[in-house]
Amino acid sequence: xxxxxxxxxxxxxxxxxxxxxxxxxxxxxxxxxxxxxxxxxxxxxxxxxxxxxxxxxxxxxxxxxxxxxxxxxxxxxxxxxxxxxxxxxxxxxxxxxxxxxxxxxxxxxxxxxxxxxxxxxxxxxxxxxxxxxxxxxxxxxxxxxxxxxxxxxxxxxxxxxxxxxxxxxxxxxxxxxxxxxxxxxxxxxxxxxxxxxxxxxxxxxxxxxxxxxxxxxxxxxxxxxxxxxxxxxxxxxxxxxxxxxxxxxxxxxxxxxxxxxxxxxxxxxxxxxxxxxxxxxxxxxxxxxxxxxxxxxxxxxxxxxxxxxxxxxxxxxxxxxxxxxxxxxxxxxxxxxxxxxxxxxxxxxxxxxxxxxxxxxxxxxxxxxxxxxxxxxxxxxxxxxxxxxxxxxxxxxxxxxxx
Amino acid sequence: xxxxxxxxxxxxxxxxxxxxxxxxxxxxxxxxxxxxxxxxxxxxxxxxxxxxxxxxxxxxxxxxxxxxxxxxxxxxxxxxxxxxxxxxxxxxxxxxxxxxxxxxxxxxxxxxxxxxxxxxxxxxxxxxxxxxxxxxxxxxxxxxxxxxxxxxxxxxxxxxxxxxxxxxxxxxxxxxxxxxxxxxxxxxxxxxxxxxxxxxxxxxxxxxxxxxxxxxxxxxxxxxxxxxxxxxxxxxxxxxxxxxxxxxxxxxxxxxxxxxxxxxxxxxxxxxxxxxxxxxxxxxxxxxxxxxxxxxxxxxxxxxxxxxxxxxxxxxxxxxxxxxxxxxxxxxxxxxxxxxxxxxxxxxxxxxxxxxxxxxxxxxxxxxxxxxxxxxxxxxxxxxxxxxxxxxxxxxxxxxxxxxxxxxxxxxxxxxxxxxxxxxxxxxxxxxxxxxxxxxxxxxxxxxxx
Numbered sequence: 001x002x003x004x005x006x007x008x009x010x011x012x013x014x015x016x017x018x019x020x021x022x023x024x025x026x027x028x029x030x031x032x033x034x035x036x037x038x039x040x041x042x043x044x045x046x047x048x049x050x051x052x053x054x055x056x057x058x059x060x061x062x063x064x065x066x067x068x069x070x071x072x073x074x075x076x077x078x079x080x081x082x083x084x085x086x087x088x089x090x091x092x093x094x095x096x097x098x099x100x101x102x103x104x105x106x107x108x109x110x111x112x113x114x115x116x117x118x119x120x121x122x123x124x125x126x127x128x129x130x131x132x133x134x135x136x137x138x139x140x141x142x143x144x145x146x147x148x149x150x151x152x153x154x155x156x157x158x159x160x161x162x163x164x165x166x167x168x169x170x171x172x173x174x175x176x177x178x179x180x181x182x183x184x185x186x187x188x189x190x191x192x193x194x195x196x197x198x199x200x201x202x203x204x205x206x207x208x209x210x211x212x213x214x215x216x217x218x219x220x221x222x223x224x225x226x227x228x229x230x231x232x233x234x235x236x237x238x239x240x241x242x243x244x245x246x247x248x249x250x251x252x253x254x255x256x257x258x259x260x261x262x263x264x265x266x267x268x269x270x271x272x273x274x275x276x277x278x279x280x281x282x283x284x285x286x287x288x289x290x291x292x293x294x295x296x297x298x299x300x301x302x303x304x305x306x307x308x309x310x311x312x313x314x315x316x317x318x319x320x321x322x323x324x325x326x327x328x329x330x331x332x333x334x335x336x337x338x339x340x341x342x343x344x345x346x347x348x349x350x351x352x353x354x355x356x357x358x359x360x361x362x363x364x365x366x367x368x369x370x371x372x373x374x375x376x377x378x379x380x381x382x383x384x385x386x387x388x389x390x391x392x393x394x395x396x397x398x399x400x401x402x403x
Numbered sequence: 404x405x406x407x408x409x410x411x412x413x414x415x416x417x418x419x420x421x422x423x424x425x426x427x428x429x430x431x432x433x434x435x436x437x438x439x440x441x442x443x444x445x446x447x448x449x450x451x452x453x454x455x456x457x458x459x460x461x462x463x464x465x466x467x468x469x470x471x472x473x474x475x476x477x478x479x480x481x482x483x484x485x486x487x488x489x490x491x492x493x494x495x496x497x498x499x500x501x502x503x504x505x506x507x508x509x510x511x512x513x514x515x516x517x518x519x520x521x522x523x524x525x526x527x528x529x530x531x532x533x534x535x536x537x538x539x540x541x542x543x544x545x546x547x548x549x550x551x552x553x554x555x556x557x558x559x560x561x562x563x564x565x566x567x568x569x570x571x572x573x574x575x576x577x578x579x580x581x582x583x584x585x586x587x588x589x590x591x592x593x594x595x596x597x598x599x600x601x602x603x604x605x606x607x608x609x610x611x612x613x614x615x616x617x618x619x620x621x622x623x624x625x626x627x628x629x630x631x632x633x634x635x636x637x638x639x640x641x642x643x644x645x646x647x648x649x650x651x652x653x654x655x656x657x658x659x660x661x662x663x664x665x666x667x668x669x670x671x672x673x674x675x676x677x678x679x680x681x682x683x684x685x686x687x688x689x690x691x692x693x694x695x696x697x698x699x700x701x702x703x704x705x706x707x708x709x710x711x712x713x714x715x716x717x718x719x720x721x722x723x724x725x726x727x728x729x730x731x732x733x734x735x736x737x738x739x740x741x742x743x744x745x746x747x748x749x750x751x752x753x754x755x756x757x758x759x760x761x762x763x764x765x766x767x768x769x770x771x772x773x774x775x776x777x778x779x780x781x782x783x784x785x786x787x788x789x790x791x792x793x794x795x796x797x798x799x800x801x802x803x804x805x806x807x808x809x810x811x812x813x814x815x816x817x818x819x820x821x822x823x824x825x826x827x828x829x830x831x832x833x834x835x836x837x838x839x840x841x842x843x844x845x846x847x848x849x850x851x852x853x
Contacts (some may be wrong), residue, residue, distance in 0.1 A: 014478040265448075329790070
């Protein structure tokens with residue numbers, strides 16, 4: 001609720017208490033407005049009246065239970081047959097049917113419903129008596145149809161990493177030229193630059209990008225886009241304040257062109273809402289969030305990226321780490337890496353860390369791959385987790401700090 | 404809001420329906436009702452005041468010796484369990500175990516329920532949060548923002564042992580942040596405090612924050628020597644310990660703890676200490692909380708357990724909690740019960756933290772670490788960015804340092820005689836559902852990466 005410039009939020013799981021809580025929220029706004037002048041207003045937007053229902057082509061509920069179990073067994077068997085080392089393999093599957101009904105006093109009405117499916121493969125192997133883990137996500141918008149049961153070859157790269165981890169070497173601490181995998185490029189971009197472009201972070205002093213609008217922050221090869229229409233777990237057509245989704249060009253050939261907005265942040269910064277105000281469920285106050293946030297692909301093939309680096313390292317999928325959008329500092333763990341020698345991938349490298357400052361990392365991007373890879377991802381902001389698409393091409397950088 | 408009686412009554416009715424309709428061998432009902440009120444102020448962004456209510460029911464049951472789990476919103480649970488068998492299609496891989504006998508005799512812990520929090524209205528809440536604004540106006544160089552959150556959790560547990568456990572708990576959380584006004588806005592300090600009652604004054608927390616923030620404005624010369632002792636604050640040490648060591652304390656992971664640690668290292672889990680952030684009468688399965696000596700004089704004694712993961716010769720430790728990570732209030736009926744500590748108490752040393760620092764000619768004081776670190780509790784290795792650090796020179800803290808990485812191994816740190824201070828603080832590491840009572844810890848077993 002917005003009253004007297006004060007935003008209040010209330011939630012209840014039981015409609016019978018809704019009226020009581022709404023009255024309390026209005027009372028709260030009145031109380032606060034007597035103490036301090038409200039500062040919030042909303043940008044005017046068109047009224048939405050829409051119903052969007054996406055159905056899975058193959059819903060797991062429609063499958064015969066024993067048939068589905070057999071499908072999973074076949075899937076696991078395929079992986080186990082390709083293993084050349086002793087490994088423990090886990091397959092986790094999550095099906096999610098997410099729906100949201102939005103109604104506003106401005107008479108917007110939106111109902112949207114999407115199915116998402118995520119399959120996570122986790123492998124554990126021994127390396128010098130220490131357990132090493134590697135995992136990879138598959139899936140997106142849809143049901144059983146978007147999982148790799150009919151495309152078993154998609155798991156080959158997972159098995160290849162597992163087969164090579166027991167003999168992988170440790171990394172030498174220092175700096176190196178590097179190619180970042182799609183997932184690691186996304187992790188860096190999302191966690192550091194992405195959160196710094198969320199306008200609520202910009203306003204509250206939690207963004208190193210504040211004050212840089214219109215400035216050149218990256219080489220001209222770099223353009224960055226947020227687009228909710230890519231069919232991943234980050235897909236949606238309306239945000240949680242009923243704004244029709246649209247793609248946003250945030251970095252245009254190296255120039256910071258825009259931030260991600262809600263109606264309130266757009267009003268505060270004299271901009272347009274970008275349909276990024278989202279909550280995972282009714283329990284939470286929406287926040288400005290990314291959807292599918294990625295480097296715009298350019299025209300370099302994978303081989304050209306490795307050839308560009310020539311001698312360096314390939315940085316595999318991300319595992320964990322920390323990022324501070326306020327300063328742009330980050331460190332992330334790569335689940336594995338590979339040496340690049342004479343433009344070819346060679347030895348495997350055990351889990352290692354990359355670190356740096358985003359503004360410096362951006363300046364070192366030399367070329368960007370031509371193919372987007374979309375995987376399921378998730379994002380936590382202020383103790384609220386939502387699903388987002390991990391979407392990105394590979395990128396090549398002239399220097400990356402590794403340890 | 405549901406009344407206490409409605410919650411208890413619903414637990415019993417759901418259990419009866421499960422038993423009558425499905426004739427389960429063994430069933431458990433867990434009901435959670437949660438109410439939050441949050442108020443505060445944030446620099447340049449709209450003031451937001453929130454109240455959140457959650458009420459839900461989680462079920463576990465055995466059918467043909469297979470374990471199933473489901474959860475429903477409270478308003479609809481009694482009708483939705485008519486379709487329970489359609490919802491719970493796939494069992495959880497588990498050996499058969501018994502849900503605990505719920506004993507009501509000792510199920511009460513003092514000082515975990517503050518009637519003032521439970522009954523606080525909006526006006527009182529905003530009087531409290533408005534005090535943040537007033538504090539902000541008294542410091543010219545610094546902008547203060549932050550939030551206060553009051554939480555009331557009620558939980559009811561019923562199982563086939565025919566008793567209902569019921570408990571009410573309150574929490575008061577304060578998060579405050581200080582930003583420098585006018586210059587270098589990217590520098591800030593933050594503080595978080597969790598308690599079970601409304602503190603007498605939030606001014607002392609703000610005063611600490613202000614003094615830390617001012618201390619940060621003085622920069623020290625860059626450190627050249629990377630082989631120098633580090634002193635960790637209770638928060639920084641707990642943060643690293645929570646990811647690189649704590650997961651080993653549960654029954655199903657504790658085999659690693661056969662290694663011998665420093666005889667100065669003592670660790671116990673105690674969910675019965677009145678007033679500590681995670682003290683409760685019983686855990687989320689209805690097992691009475693206990694004091695569990697996990698490590699004594701460096702030797703592993705007993706792991707933390709749950710009904711599902713209980714060693715044959717182990718006492719129940721009451722450490723089964725339903726936790727959804729990354730939420731303001733992580734205990735959530737939607738999460739499957741797992742083993743977590745309640746309050747971990749690290750044994751104190753003999754020297755005060757001030758004396759430890761006075762004895763160091765050249766070193767670093769690590770006040771806090773940044774973000775979600777990388778740690779592997781199987782090997783004990785960790786890498787973390789230290790973003791709030793100070794140079795120690797000739798026994799004194801002389802100024803702040805730039806962010807650097809710390810790389811080390813927690814097993815080695817704990818086995819090579821770390822120095823624990825006499826003074827301890829209660830902290831709640833971020834993204835964990837438990838608290839740690841930790842001393843300051845000094846060690847020279849770590850590598851820093853400048």
